[in-house]
Amino acid sequence: MGEFEFDAELWLYPGKGGWHFVTLPAHVAEQIKFLAAPRARGWRSEAVKVRTGETEWMTSIFPDKAAGSFLLPVKSEVRQKENLAAGQTIRVKLSLDGG
Numbered sequence: 039m040g041e042f043e044f045d046a047e048l049w050l051y052p053g054k055g056g057w058h059f060v061t062l063p064a065h066v067a068e069q070i071k072f073l074a075a076p077r078a079r080g081w082r083s084e085a086v087k088v089r090t091g092e093t094e095w096m097t098s099i100f101p102d103k104a105a106g107s108f109l110l111p112v113k114s115e116v117r118q119k120e121n122l123a124a125g126q127t128i129r130v131k132l133s134l135d136g137g
Contacts, residue, residue, distance in 0.1 A: 040049070040073045040134040042066045048112060050124040059119060060110040060130060062099065067107040073134060084108070085135035090128050091120040096135070 044063050049094065051057040062070070074084050083098040093116050101110040112122065122128060 040056045040070060041131070042130070042133070044067070045127050045129055048122055048124055048126050048128050056111045056114075058114075058122075058124060060112060060128065061102065062106050062108045062110060062132075064107055066109075066132075070108060070134065087112070087133045087135060089131040090116065090122070093119045099132075 040061075044066055046063060048059040048060055048135050051059060070084060074082075085096070087094065087096055088110065088134055090111050090112070095113070097111060097113070100105075103108045103115045110132070112128075112132060117123070120128075
């Protein structure tokens with residue numbers, strides 16, 4: 039349905055839990071909003087398949103009003119496998135799940 043590849047900074051959410059995220063670039067977010075509008079889910083989240091480095095996983099992206107974009111959570115398992123830390127710029131391949 040939609041496939042995207044981009045570089046973005048990995049950042050640590052300042053609240054509890056130590057969640058790490060990537061904010062999708064604005065041009066990618068706009069395309070996703072257009073493609074996903076007819077089948078929007080609760081909270082307007084979107085199921086996605088993601089790859090960074092050699093690691094691929096399924097997750098959801100969530101809209102972020104402050105950034106006008108979507109947030110992609112990057113779980114601990116992925117960060118450990120790929121040796122990633124907050125502040126790094128990472129290459130992301132993302133595709134809408136279509137489910």
